[in-house]
Amino acid sequence: MPTIIFRDDDTSYFTTPQRLETVYRRVWEAGRPVCLAVIPAVFGDTRVYWTDGNPHDPGIPPAFRGTSTCYSILDNRELCAFLNELAAAGLVEICLHGYTHTFYEFITHDRAVIHGKLDAGLALLERAFPAATIKTFIAPYDRLSPVALEQLIAGGFHICTMSLNLAPLPQLPRIQGYAAGTMKKGQMLYVCDDYLFTYKRKPAESLSLARAALAGNRLTIISNHYWMFFHPWRDEPNPRDFAAWNAFLDEVLGVDGPEVTSFSAYPGRASAAE
Ligand SMILES: [Zn+2]
Structure with a gap:
């Protein structure tokens, strides 16, 4: 049985429940989980250094870009209540x-x-989300040093990252694409090497890549940024991107669809299937 993990990055102080609901309401109504990569205290002047001119992070609303302030997730009480x-x-x-x-x-x-x-970061998220158990780490921009990797492993985290970050640590599972491997007993390494539903791709291409990933992998990790559906920070989602996403949900949320799980629940499911 193929399995999907839905991962969505960049929930922060700036995220409204309404935007997350627009993208994931159907998943939640079907009783399936979404893994949200949450920023504890997002810095307003975050720049994207791999792009010429070091533009502001597009996941920060325009009115706040360039502010030298860290915005705590705790101060968005409506979001914290919704996610708890x-x-x-x-x-x-x-x-x-x-x-x-x-x-x-x-x-x-x-x-x-x-x-x-x-x-x-962990202390802030634990205060904001007492109903949650936080076990998984996802690096900003998927940039992770070997030392950071070692510390995350020692800290007991599951990790989801791009496979290119793993080369300096040969003891880790050699996996790529979309896959899971065991680092230590009960502690998983997930790789996700491509983000499929992004405004940088034609919606039809996103959809066909997602179908191919699902057909070709035991585990597919669908990594989104909720804000991309609204890029550049519009009130309503971009109709063409959103239609491709909904077409994918039509295919995966039906009764014959794949298993949908989370990073922390997958180890139990994987070993039960063996
Ligand atoms: Zn991010």
């Missing part, structure tokens, strides 16, 4: 998505810096 309810119902897994989500946040080799950010 979903977490208590088993419909979201809250994942730690860095601390402030700056570009190079976890590419450093400074153990004290990494340790401090993991501790502070």
Whole structure:
């Protein structure tokens, strides 16, 4: 039976329940979970350093771009209440998505810096989401140093990342594409090497790549950024991108559809299937 994990990055102080519901309402109504990579204290002047001119992070609303402030998830009470309810119902897994989500946040080799950010980020999310158990780490921009990887493993986290980050640690499972491997007993490594539903692709191409991924893999990780459906931060989703997403949901949420699980629930399901 093929399995899907839905992952969505960049939930933060700036995220409204309405935007998440627009994208995932159908998944939740079908009783299936979504893994949300949540930024504890997003920095307003986050820049994208792999793009010429270092533009602002498009996941931050235009009015807040360039502000030298960290915005705590705790201060968005409506969102915290909404996500605590979903977490208590088993419909979201809250994942730690860095601390402030700056570009190079976890590419450093400074153990004290990494340790401090993991501790502070986890503490903030645990205060914001008492109904959730936070076990999974997803790096901002998928940038992760070998030292950060080692510390995450020692810290007991499941990790979802791109396979290119794994080369410096040969003891890790050699997996790529969309896959899961075991790092230690009960502690999983997930790789997701492509983001399918993005405004940078034609919607029909996103849909056909998602179908092919599902047909060709035991586990497919569908990684989205909810804000991409609204890019550039419009009130309503882009109709063509949203139609492709809904066509995919039509195919996967039916009674004959794949299993949908989460990063923290997958190990039990995978071993039960063996
Ligand atoms: Zn992110």
